[in-house]
C-alpha cells in the first residue's frame with residue numbers, strides 16, 4: 001500500500017501534476033509546479049525511491065531524442081473504475097496512468113436494487129484482479145459512477161429517480177467489506193466531466209459536459225475542478241423549464257428540458273410522427289418492432305427523413321434554450337455533449353449550437369466552442385478511475 005500520509009506537500013503536488021500531465025521531463029515537471037530545480041530533484045528522487053514514479057524511457061522524436069519522461073509508476077498499485085448505467089455495468093482495473101488493464105461490461109437491471117447489482121460488481125472485481133494477478137491489497141482507490149444524484153461527502157444517493165431502493169444503500173460500506181482502499185461515489189455526469197478533464201490534460205479550466213440519455217445532466221468544471229455545489233446537486237439542469245406549455249415531467253412540473261428532449265421524449269415524438277403518417281420509414285419500423293428508440297430516429301434523420309429531422313431540430317432547439325441560460329450564467333469556454341442521444345448525429349449538434357448562439361449574450365459566446373464528447377472506449381471507467389486516484393491523493397489515502 002502507498003503510505004500517502006508520509007508524502008510531503010511538495011511530493012504530493014508533483015504526483016498530482018504528473019497524473020494530470022500524463023508524462024513530463026524533469027525540467028517540465030519542475031517548471032509546471034514552479035519549484036526550483038533542486039527542490040524538484042529532491043522530491044523526484046524521493047518519489048522514485050518509494051516506487052511511486054518511474055522513467056518511462058527516452059522518447060524518440062523527429063528533432064532528435066527527447067529527454068526521459070517521468071510518469072506514475074505501474075508498480076504503485078491499481079485503480080478500480082466502476083460505471084453503473086441505467087441498463088449496464090462496467091468494471092475495470094487501471095494502472096495509475098489510466099492504462100486499462102482489464103475491462104468487463106455487461107447488461108444490468110439497476111431497478112432490481114443495489115444488493116444484486118453490487119453482488120455482481122464484487123464478483124466481477126474479484127475475477128478481474130485474479131485475471132491480472134493483482135492482490136486486493138494493491139488496490140489504491142475505487143471510483144464509482146452512478147446514474148443519480150449523490151451527496152458526495154457521504155457517497156450516498158439522494159432520491160435517485162432511476163434507482164428506486166438505492167437511497168439507503170452504502171456503496172462505500174459494501175465495497176469496504178472487501179477492500180481497504182478508499183471508495184468514492186459520484187454521479188455519472190461528474191464522472192464524465194472528470195474523464196474529459198483528464199483526457200484534455202487539465203488544459204481547460206471552465207467548461208461543461210452535458211449528458212443526454214434517459215435524463216439530461218450537466219457536469220461543471222470550474223477553475224479546473226468539479227463544482228458540486230453546497231449539497232452535490234450542481235449541474236442538475238434537466239428540470240430547467242424550456243416551455244411552460246410543455247408536457248408534464250416525472251418531477252411534477254411542466255416543460256422541463258428532460259421531458260422534452262431526452263431519450264424517452266425523442267422516442268415518443270418519433271412514434272407520434274410515425275402514427276401521424278409523417279414518416280413512412282418510421283411507421284414501417286414501428287410496425288416491425290412495436291416501439292421506436294432514439295437510435296431509430298437518428299438513423300432516419302441521417303438518411304434524410306424530413307419528419308425525423310424536424311424532431312431532431314426541435315429537441316436540439318430545446319437543449320439549446322436551456323444551455324443559453326446556463327452559458328449566460330457560467331460563461332464556459334467549451335461545452336461537450338455526450339450520452340446516448342449524442343449518437344443521433346451532426347444535425348442535433350447544429351441545432352443546439354444555433355439555439356445557444358441565438359439566445360446567449362455576445363460576450364459569453366465570443367469564444368464558446370460546442371462539440372460532442374469524442375467517443376472513447378472505456379470513457380466511463382476511466383472517469384471513475386480518475387475520480388478514485390484524484391480523491392485518494394487529495395484525501396491522503398482515506399475516503
Ligand SMILES: [Zn+2]
Nearest residue numbers: 239249251256
Ligand atoms: Zn422535471
